[in-house]
Amino acid sequence: MVETWAVARFTAFAPLTDSELLRLKTLAGPERQLRRGEFLRHEGDAAPGLYLLRSGWTASSMIVAGGARQIIRVHMPGDMLGLPSLALARAADTLFALSPASVSVVSRRALGQIFEACPRLAALLFLISQEERVTLMDRLASMGRTTTLDRLAALILQLHARILRSDPDAGDTFRAPLTQNDLADLLGVTGIYINRTIQQLRRDGIVSWVGRSVTIHDAAALRALSGLPERDLSDDLSWLPA
Amino acid sequence: MVETWAVARFTAFAPLTDSELLRLKTLAGPERQLRRGEFLRHEGDAAPGLYLLRSGWTASSMIVAGGARQIIRVHMPGDMLGLPSLALARAADTLFALSPASVSVVSRRALGQIFEACPRLAALLFLISQEERVTLMDRLASMGRTTTLDRLAALILQLHARILRSDPDAGDTFRAPLTQNDLADLLGVTGIYINRTIQQLRRDGIVSWVGRSVTIHDAAALRALSGLPERDLSDDLSWLPA
């Protein structure tokens, strides 16, 4: 049996064959447990590694010149960590645990063998990466061109959509192990201002964020604020290798 | 003979074999000319295409809810256009020409055959995409956490570095077909404020940007402002398929 967390990202595009499922299992090397706040690796580390997130949430962050932190992306189970830095001699981002988490170390060699032995699986991994790039593009656009309120709305919707993918019955309430300072570092503002923005969402009856629990009361209003279009995955995969 | 523009992005990582060079040529389909300002495709278009930029500059942009435009990335010859939207049913970004440009249409099928027949070439394309993702991550961090002056410094350095890659003898002056409004849409501010920021760089003797010509007078000061680390490409490619 292959754990669902590992394949959900792939099967979102297309079902996998048995041999592809077997190949996917070869990615998962030794497992490592992380405490909340623990670092998996720091930006600047040489020969950056690859990881598969099995449980918990982690995040990718960068420190800019002034010392401020920008969180680039939040990772959930099934996500592959460290792919962008694969192209570089030194890690571009820091990986750390937002909650207690466990990861499997992935060897580069195993990745290379996917390209060699399972071209269709490699192409699907390529697509997953491109989709994550679109998410980054959306975040860049909202960071550059919208207010904090709009950005927070977009973030809540994106987190919710990702949770629904792995748990379709999650409903309108979900847990997110993010402090207000984490949110601030995600959205490029200060924690103080995030606090005021959350209160505005609550006052308007759109979202309540209490402790680590988020409840969406008015999804339509939230989507209107966010300005995000629906992003349906491609259904034309006829070009993929057999 | 294969044109250098098409292979430079690949050979930045590793030399290509003859069969890989041949395979790469199969990507380039019918050519299309673009006038300055002409659109190659709009966000929301169904079944988004792939393109290879042969000459000129193009850009990828998104419109957010308020109607404001964010430029996501500037493309130079040799860049592949449209990869992120490959994962989606509808194009996430708009592609348009910053200068007169020519592109080759790339069929999805040809891309699929690269994965099938040339796994090493596919893996290199994967790496190129990951490197572009790092650039996006850097831009997200600077957008969220730095001033306009720092962001402008980083942008000038990144453009210069990319030009030097294809033309090592370019020196400290280069041409960039970007208006101040384009710059503003790249950096997430208004054209008026970009104007004042450019004047500050000029006043301090760091960079002069006149018309479409950019001259770097003090590269060290520029790098200090930008806060960008050097991003060396990985030299460990032993995991790639043969």
Place this chain on the structure above:
DNA sequence: CGACTTCTTGAGGAGACTCAAGGGTGGTGG
């Protein structure tokens, strides 16, 4: 129960925006 992190609120300040208007500059057509 005590220490630390996280959340909340207030007040003043700075970066960036909007609105408005004038001056350059290059391309196109007569």
Place this chain on the structure above:
DNA sequence: CCACCACCCTTGAGTCTCCTCAAGAAGTCG
């Protein structure tokens, strides 16, 4: 070759989002 028009650049003044500094309240974990 000149005139015109469209686009681009420049400058000023007032405004707003978001920041910084400061302090206290409320959780949370050992």
